[in-house]
Amino acid sequence: MANYVSKKTFESAVFKFDSGAELPLIKFGYETYGELNKRRDNAILISHYLSGTSHAAGLYSANDSEPGYWQAIIGPGKAIDTDRFFVVATDSLCCFAANDTRVVTTGPKSIAPSTGKPYGLRFPVITIGDQVEAQKRLADSLGVEKWFAVAGPSMGAMQSCEWAARYPERVERVIAAILPGLSCEAYLIARLSQWCAPIRLDPKFKGGDYYEDEEPIEGLTQSILFMTLDAVHFDGMQRLFQRRWADRSKSPGVNLKNRFSIERALDGSSYLRAPLCDANSLLYLTRSAQLYNIEDRLDRLRARFLLIPASSDLVMPPGMTKKMELLLKERGIDVSTFTIEGDGGHFDGLTAIGKASEAIRSFLN
Amino acid sequence: MANYVSKKTFESAVFKFDSGAELPLIKFGYETYGELNKRRDNAILISHYLSGTSHAAGLYSANDSEPGYWQAIIGPGKAIDTDRFFVVATDSLCCFAANDTRVVTTGPKSIAPSTGKPYGLRFPVITIGDQVEAQKRLADSLGVEKWFAVAGPSMGAMQSCEWAARYPERVERVIAAILPGLSCEAYLIARLSQWCAPIRLDPKFKGGDYYEDEEPIEGLTQSILFMTLDAVHFDGMQRLFQRRWADRSKSPGVNLKNRFSIERALDGSSYLRAPLCDANSLLYLTRSAQLYNIEDRLDRLRARFLLIPASSDLVMPPGMTKKMELLLKERGIDVSTFTIEGDGGHFDGLTAIGKASEAIRSFLN
Numbered sequence: 001m002a003n004y005v006s007k008k009t010f011e012s013a014v015f016k017f018d019s020g021a022e023l024p025l026i027k028f029g030y031e032t033y034g035e036l037n038k039r040r041d042n043a044i045l046i047s048h049y050l051s052g053t054s055h056a057a058g059l060y061s062a063n064d065s066e067p068g069y070w071q072a073i074i075g076p077g078k079a080i081d082t083d084r085f086f087v088v089a090t091d092s093l094c095c096f097a098a099n100d101t102r103v104v105t106t107g108p109k110s111i112a113p114s115t116g117k118p119y120g121l122r123f124p125v126i127t128i129g130d131q132v133e134a135q136k137r138l139a140d141s142l143g144v145e146k147w148f149a150v151a152g153p154s155m156g157a158m159q160s161c162e163w164a165a166r167y168p169e170r171v172e173r174v175i176a177a178i179l180p181g182l183s184c185e186a187y188l189i190a191r192l193s194q195w196c197a198p199i200r201l202d203p204k205f206k207g208g209d210y211y212e213d214e215e216p217i218e219g220l221t222q223s224i225l226f227m228t229l230d231a232v233h234f235d236g237m238q239r240l241f242q243r244r245w246a247d248r249s250k251s252p253g254v255n256l257k258n259r260f261s262i263e264r265a266l267d268g269s270s271y272l273r274a275p276l277c278d279a280n281s282l283l284y285l286t287r288s289a290q291l292y293n294i295e296d297r298l299d300r301l302r303a304r305f306l307l308i309p310a311s312s313d314l315v316m317p318p319g320m321t322k323k324m325e326l327l328l329k330e331r332g333i334d335v336s337t338f339t340i341e342g343d344g345g346h347f348d349g350l351t352a353i354g355k356a357s358e359a360i361r362s363f364l365n
Numbered sequence: 366m367a368n369y370v371s372k373k374t375f376e377s378a379v380f381k382f383d384s385g386a387e388l389p390l391i392k393f394g395y396e397t398y399g400e401l402n403k404r405r406d407n408a409i410l411i412s413h414y415l416s417g418t419s420h421a422a423g424l425y426s427a428n429d430s431e432p433g434y435w436q437a438i439i440g441p442g443k444a445i446d447t448d449r450f451f452v453v454a455t456d457s458l459c460c461f462a463a464n465d466t467r468v469v470t471t472g473p474k475s476i477a478p479s480t481g482k483p484y485g486l487r488f489p490v491i492t493i494g495d496q497v498e499a500q501k502r503l504a505d506s507l508g509v510e511k512w513f514a515v516a517g518p519s520m521g522a523m524q525s526c527e528w529a530a531r532y533p534e535r536v537e538r539v540i541a542a543i544l545p546g547l548s549c550e551a552y553l554i555a556r557l558s559q560w561c562a563p564i565r566l567d568p569k570f571k572g573g574d575y576y577e578d579e580e581p582i583e584g585l586t587q588s589i590l591f592m593t594l595d596a597v598h599f600d601g602m603q604r605l606f607q608r609r610w611a612d613r614s615k616s617p618g619v620n621l622k623n624r625f626s627i628e629r630a631l632d633g634s635s636y637l638r639a640p641l642c643d644a645n646s647l648l649y650l651t652r653s654a655q656l657y658n659i660e661d662r663l664d665r666l667r668a669r670f671l672l673i674p675a676s677s678d679l680v681m682p683p684g685m686t687k688k689m690e691l692l693l694k695e696r697g698i699d700v701s702t703f704t705i706e707g708d709g710g711h712f713d714g715l716t717a718i719g720k721a722s723e724a725i726r727s728f729l730n
Contacts, residue, residue: 018618019618019619020619121621125617125618125619125620125621127618183608184608185599185602185603185607185608186602186603186605186606186607186608186625186626186627187594187597187598187599187602187603187627188599189608189625189627189628190594190602190627190628190631191594193624193625193628194590194591194594197563197587197590197591198562198563198566201563201566201567201583201584201587202566203568218566219566222562222566225559225562226559226562229552229555229556229559232552233552234550234552234553234682234684234685237550237551237552237555238550238551238552240551241551242550242551243548243549243550243551243554243658252490252652252655252656253383253384253490253492253656254384254385254490255490256486256490256648256649256652259558260551260554260558260655261551262551262552262554262555263554263555263558266555283621284621287617287621290617290625291617291618293608314679317599319599320599
């Protein structure tokens with residue numbers, strides 16, 4: 001892309017959550033790639049994964065070295081061809097990367113008008129459906145009555161499926177990558193809860209009221225590490241790290257403080273990311289994923305589905321989408337599956353999405 | 366068994382660890398089932414899993430409702446037939462269940478003679494090989510020159526394999542259930558490290574010097590929860606818990622404090638177990654498992670191997686033992702595999718071990 005991407009902000013007044021709670025105002029960021037055509041029928045919505053942002057493709061500037069996470073499939077001539085499609089990618093509400101200056105989000109870090117202080121854990125519980133409602137307001141403002149497709153990985157795939165269940169008349173196609181099927185089942189509910197445990201144990205967390213003080217960085221670092229660990233695979237990790245020691249002169253066999261290379265690498269990368277992330281927001285987004293469930297609304301679905309599991313995904317393994325595929329087919333829904341083969345685990349839905357290019361291209365034709 | 370099981374204690378002076386460190390004395394508990402024959406050639410050694418104890422079979426008293434963990438295969442007429450075999454089951458050093466009054470172990474909770482206080486994290490790093498050295502001293506004292514078989518699940522399987530690599534002339538057969546193959550690879554190293562993260566985050570942990578004060582129960586509870594979570598499987602958990610709420614009147618959709626049934630169950634069972642367990646000991650046993658490696662000593666192996674993976678094991682999946690089986694076969698080692706089919710995950714190596722009865726029986730004949 002020769003053009004650089006810029007973040008836009010969408011605001012909307014009086015937002016009612018699925019829980020019944022209301023906020024006077026929400027705002028969130030979004031990026032667009034390509035142009036909306038005159039018939040307004042070429043728009044594709046991209047929703048991000050739990051720890052992601054709206055930055056799905058492109059670069060922000062000439063100095064920017066890291067393109068958006070689905071760069072492999074979004075752009076001119078790519079599977080989601082921006083010469084043909086108008087692509088809209090949104091920041092979620094309660095976006096985990098709330099401290100990233102390019103992210104715009106309403107969440108627990110936002111100032112509550114009634115108190116002049118951050119909401120903290122007084123922010124309402126948020127659902128995948130609430131994310132969809134927010135996106136629907138943006139669609140209305142853009143004049144997009146029907147999405148050519150809604151797409152995303154992981155939490156973004158949940159949002160895509162929720163779109164199809166909630167607004168069947170507004171969604172033609174769903175591309176759902178690395179999805180836990182039709183609902184979040186017990187084991188995944190527990191795994192998501194595990195991600196939050198370190199934050200809750202950190203004494204600096206203070207029940208979510210840490211904004212005026214130090215952030216619970218130690219707990220947050222471990223939470224990010226846990227998410228990473230669930231998102232990788234045995235084989236990929238072994239290929240990269242083997243059984244090496246973190247420091248060649250410090251054997252883990254003689255001192256408990258000496259560590260393995262894999263431990264140091266995970267700690268280090270998580271610690272680097274932590275300052276961009278907001279601990280409370282993780283509690284909200286994991287809860288929204290736990291609440292994900294379209295199983296009770298299968299008879300509302302009208303869209304065509306492309307499911308893209310990753311063969312080595314340990315947290316939302318291909319068996320989950322296989323079960324979903326069978327259930328949808330039983331109901332006469334047009335659904336197909338393309339499996340990303342690899343040893344990268346759940347992450348393959350991001351880093352190896354290019355392998356699904358042809359499947360996506362033909363699904364959109 | 367009509368006879369009740371009693372715990373015996375073995376003591377041995379001056380113990381040198383693989384790290385080079387030395388202790389003036391170690392002691393650990395053990396149980397025996399059946400009788401040693403005159404030729405002393407009918408002895409089978411059982412080593413326990415990481416969070417277990419030497420209580421592999423039988424009941425302690427008429428009031429005891431919970432038999433040992435491998436009760437399904439150890440006893441008169443069972444696969445490991447105590448009418449034929451003399452079975453010895455030991456408590457590990459640094460036994461995690463150090464606060465269980467029936468466990469005898471030397472570890473970080475033991476009093477250091479030089480200071481009159483618990484070792485805490487001044488205890489030496491321990492290896493799987495150190496556990497084997499301790500067991501070898503017991504074998505010597507019992508007059509067992511050669512084990513008819515060494516057996517165990519998970520960490521106990523690592524010890525069994527280490528026996529075969531360290532003392533090939535003293536081991537005829539190895540029964541290794543739910544084993545991570547020939548070494549602990551990078552991903553499992555990270556998972557084991559994850560188990561310890563909550564303990565390290567708990568402010569009551571105090572670098573391991575908590576014995577004279579409150580124990581880090583909150584962190585310890587989460588650590589136990591993490592071990593449990595790694596040891597189960599998606600399908601088994603879904604079958605048991607579904608997406609139910611912990612409290613029918615408290616929707617997780619309206620308040621972050623409201624939870625799902627699976628979350629409450631895991632928290633509850635972990636919290637109940639925590640008082641029996643010692644936080645420091647977990648740090649030692651996980652490190653010993655991280656250090657597990659017999660890959661560099663394959664040419665020493667002489668024993669016959671029976672590998673028993675569990676089909677739904679997510680932490681030490683069957684692929685790991687499959688790789689091991691191929692490598693051993695290449696070297697002409699007699700190895701066979703029996704896979705426990707089920708949806709119980711890693712735990713199936715304990716709770717569903719009965720399914721391997723015939724495979725074990727014929728391996729011992």
